[in-house]
Amino acid sequence: MSVLVLDDAQINVTLLCLLLKKIDQCEAVSFVEPESALNWCNSHVPDLVMVDYMMPMMDGVEFIRRFRLLPGCHDIPVLMITANSELELRYQALDVGANDFLIKPIDKIEFLARTKNMLALRESQRFLQDRASWLAVEVKKATTEIRARERETIFRLSKAADSRDPETGAHILRMANYSRIIAEHLGLSEEEQQLLLEAAPMHDLGKVGIPDSILLKPGKLTADEFEIMKRHARMGYDILAGSASEMLQAGAQIALSHHEKYDGTGYPEGLKGEEISLFARIVAVADVFDALTSERPYKAAWDVHDALTFLKEGAGKHFDPLCINAFIAGWEQVLEIRNRYRDETTGSGVLS
Known part of the structure; x- marks a missing residue:
């Protein structure tokens, strides 16, 4: 599963990517510039987003707001990482679509637990999406067969009248x-x-x-x-x-x-x-x-x-x-x- 990591400090990005290697079947995609991350998301949908709040050109709240507007990104789990523990910031982040928070300095055990929880949530989403797609295909097949039988019956009745x-x-x-x-x-x-x-x-x-x-x-x-x-x-x-x-x-x-x-x-x-x-x-x-x-x-x-x-x-x-x-x-x-x-x-x- 792909995890997008965004922080303007390269050392923080490196640390997060190293921690993510400890999670099986998890691949990190890292950025230090929000615009570059958003451009990548235009053609790729990550399974989890980790974003820092304090960035000079675009803060984490604005990034999340713009990320949620991208196709396929409305329900992707988002973890905001910040050194700011003020409630007002959390309210803003939740309002634009953040799902959970990590406070710096990051605790390794808490990081792994919260990340696994978010990835499990995403895995459930993907399962439901696949199931829904399968059901849609099956319903379409059944509807097509019913429609074909209905069409044949109507044609034969019409021909009988003629x-x-x-x-x-x-x-x-x-x-x-x-x-x-x-x-x-x-x-x-x-x-x-x-x-x-x-x-x-x-x-x-x-x-x-x-x-x-x-x-x-x-x-x-x-x-x-x-x-x-x-x-x-x-x-x-x-x-x-x-x-x-x-x-x-x-x-x-x-x-x-x-x-x-x-x-x-x-x-x-x-x-x-x-x-x-x-x-x-x-x-x-x-x-x-x-x-x-x-x-x-x-x-x-x-x-x-x-x-x-x-x-x-x-x-x-x-x-x-x-x-x-x-x-x-x-x-x-x-x-x-x-x-x-x-x-x-x-x-x-x-x-x-």
């Missing part, structure tokens, strides 16, 4: 990745982008409650049939709402609001502008683009540029203009995703 629809599993992968691209170009954090990527596939989960006669109808829906179809937004929300999972909470909001329109003419609540959650506004763009550019039994696929023109024309009416701009900014990424996840994609798929 299996009753003319859409495909590839649609889920495309629109989820389109959504992430929009989020990226809107400046959302990596964590928000990942959450949206994982939650977006749940947008149409409520379709499990729509009758096949309506869901699979090849022609245009009647007004009554369309009213029934619109229920899928609320159904999806009801399935997902109330969960403790952040992913399911996001999915619930997306399911409820992805058919809202920026001008307030959407459903189910007729929300307008930023009253609609940002995730739902993003998914609305991604979902419509993929629906337009995908072939279905009742329609041919649109050309991607025609679909993009449709989105641009809908900015400020159907779609959030900022989301449209972000989609356009990520156009090359969009085309790459469209090429990667074609409708013949099979298996569980990958959200990336």
